[in-house]
Amino acid sequence: MSSLSYPTELETYWLQVAKAETNGTAIRDILHRMMPDIRRLADRFTIARPDSAAADYLRDTRACAAYSLFFAPQTYARLSLVLAELPPFPETSQPLRVLDLGCGTGAASWALLDHLGRRPVALSVRDRSRAALRCLHDCFSALRQARWPDAILRTDPSPLEEFTVPSGKFDVILLHYVLNELPPDLRRTLLSRAARSLAPHGRLIICEPLVHDAGDYMRDLRAFALADLGLHILAPCPHSLACPLDGPCHDVRTWKLPQSLQILNSTLHRDLRHLAYALLVLSPSPLPASATLRARIVGSPSHAKGQTLCPACCSDGQTHRLQLLHRDFDTAGRKELRHLERGQVLRLASLQPLGDPSLFRAAPAP
Numbered sequence: 001m002s003s004l005s006y007p008t009e010l011e012t013y014w015l016q017v018a019k020a021e022t023n024g025t026a027i028r029d030i031l032h033r034m035m036p037d038i039r040r041l042a043d044r045f046t047i048a049r050p051d052s053a054a055a056d057y058l059r060d061t062r063a064c065a066a067y068s069l070f071f072a073p074q075t076y077a078r079l080s081l082v083l084a085e086l087p088p089f090p091e092t093s094q095p096l097r098v099l100d101l102g103c104g105t106g107a108a109s110w111a112l113l114d115h116l117g118r119r120p121v122a123l124s125v126r127d128r129s130r131a132a133l134r135c136l137h138d139c140f141s142a143l144r145q146a147r148w149p150d151a152i153l154r155t156d157p158s159p160l161e162e163f164t165v166p167s168g169k170f171d172v173i174l175l176h177y178v179l180n181e182l183p184p185d186l187r188r189t190l191l192s193r194a195a196r197s198l199a200p201h202g203r204l205i206i207c208e209p210l211v212h213d214a215g216d217y218m219r220d221l222r223a224f225a226l227a228d229l230g231l232h233i234l235a236p237c238p239h240s241l242a243c244p245l246d247g248p249c250h251d252v253r254t255w256k257l258p259q260s261l262q263i264l265n266s267t268l269h270r271d272l273r274h275l276a277y278a279l280l281v282l283s284p285s286p287l288p289a290s291a292t293l294r295a296r297i298v299g300s301p302s303h304a305k306g307q308t309l310c311p312a313c314c315s316d317g318q319t320h321r322l323q324l325l326h327r328d329f330d331t332a333g334r335k336e337l338r339h340l341e342r343g344q345v346l347r348l349a350s351l352q353p354l355g356d357p358s359l360f361r362a363a364p365a366p
């Protein structure tokens with residue numbers, strides 16, 4: 001399980017907003033009063049998914065608080081996991097220019113700002129929900145001094161349909177859990193406009209839920225980005241060949257739920273411990289060449305005496321079953337092997353075919 005946790009300051013902030021909305025007193029009382037709003041939203045994104053046109057779910061402060069209590073910790077954790085696997089953001093002479101498209105109440109942006117530490121950031125956010133932008137702005141103003149003193153914020157209440165390539169470029173563009181709410185042709189248009197808005201070393205970070213009825217649109221967007229837009233892929237694939245997986249590529253990671261979400265889930269009973277999501281990180285520039293091989297775990301690992309076996313997508317564009325011998329790892333590495341999760345990246349020194357053609361021995365990078 002990943003040890004990352006949701007910052008208490010963010011959890012407390014949204015509890016305070018919910019307290020003002022409900023006139024509740026203690027945490028359990030506030031959460032109990034918010035429960036109908038939260039349940040409606042939680043259902044909306046799972047069992048009661050409407051068509052994308054009916055997406056007015058962030059219509060007022062109460063809806064934004066409900067959204068943020070339930071979804072923001074999950075968003076924060078997902079984006080933190082994605083960011084942790086990327087190499088550091090390239091140096092820039094000015095503040096890092098970040099654009100969050102379909103920002104909602106800001107959880108993805110906060111994860112990025114926290115990841116960047118004290119690096120100066122010019123954050124632009126865009127969403128059609130004015131209530132969400134107002135809440136995001138208030139949250140930023142309340143926490144800025146303590147958490148992000150070197151960041152500045154600009155909000156833009158416009159639909160993504162009207163997003164055109166701006167004159168200035170961005171170093172990072174976030175699209176977190178947004179594309180699935182757009183019609184398929186707009187997904188491609190937006191991807192292409194976002195790609196043209198990136199600085200030469202910029203990164204477009206896309207993360208999406210697994211929506212089974214929507215088909216494998218991330219596979220299509222990946223192929224479109226590489227072949228038609230000339231982008232390079234930084235994650236999840238350790239190669240730029242056609243995706244070798246049978247089904248949608250996705251991660252399934254575990255994390256530590258904050259207290260408020262544990263309380264909510266003692267009533268809602270959703271599977272919140274597992275974060276299942278698809279990601280795509282693209283850039284006009286490739287990753288620098290490295291002697292270290294990367295392999296991404298694409299199934300469940302199994303453990304036998306002295307070894308761990310796991311299916312992984314490898315830098316030759318194929319999936320192989322990897323044999324990881326425990327004796328090749330130090331104590332910390334052996335501990336990690338016991339908790340490997342789908343989507344984790346293994347950094348390897350070598351991959352050697354074994355007698356069984358589907359099995360490769362994988363030695364860890366030093």
Ligand SMILES: C[S@@+](CC[C@H](N)C(=O)[O-])C[C@H]1O[C@@H](n2cnc3c(N)ncnc32)[C@H](O)[C@@H]1O
Pocket residue numbers: 055058072075101102103104105106107108126127128129132158159160161175176177178181182
């Ligand atoms: C599921 S929420 C994700 C919010 C945020 N990215 C996060 O991860 O917390 C999707 C967001 O996209 C926004 N959105 C959806 N379609 C949009 C459109 N056509 N134009 C502008 N915003 C849109 C919604 O208002 C909502 O805030």
